[in-house]
Amino acid sequence: MGAQTAVSVIIGAELGGSFRNAFTSSQKQIEILGGSIKKLNSTSENINAFKQLGKNTITARREWQNAEAEVKSLSQELKKTDKPSKALNNNFRTAKKEAALAKSAYQQNRTALAQMSATLKTAGIDTKNLTAEQSKLGKALDVLKKRQSQL
DSSP states (O other): OHHHHHHHHHHHHHHHHHHHHHHHHHHHHHHHHHHHHHHHHHHHHHHHHHHHHHHHHHHHHHHHHHHHHHHHHHHHHHHHOSSOOHHHHHHHHHHHHHHHHHHHHHHHHHHHHHHHHHHHHHTTOOTTOHHHHHHHHHHHHHHHHHHHHHO
16 A cells, blocks of 8 residues: 555656646636736727717817807907997806817817827727727637637
């Protein structure tokens, strides 16, 4: 029985090292895949944020243009009358303030959109063709998740 135990210990010691290496290798692969999945998810979130920011920028530009049109309209009314009312003057000042705020909001959105576009381009995303890029990301994410589940 002593010889059999000694052989078992030797076999166990030999197999233990290779099992440990296999598990360590698998663990590293899982970590790499997990990191890749996180990166793809982050890129997908950035694309969604970029799309929303684009919509917000268009809306902000329209609001600014509408505010500027109101200022112009009130300015023309002021020029038509020799003695403008206090309410007309107040409306004009308020409209000018609102137009300035709307312009500032639009410019901030436009700057943020340009920065997000640069970030996406750095990540290799074509911002002119976001639908195709999201499709590619989705397929890559599916492949990575499948590989991860196989480990």
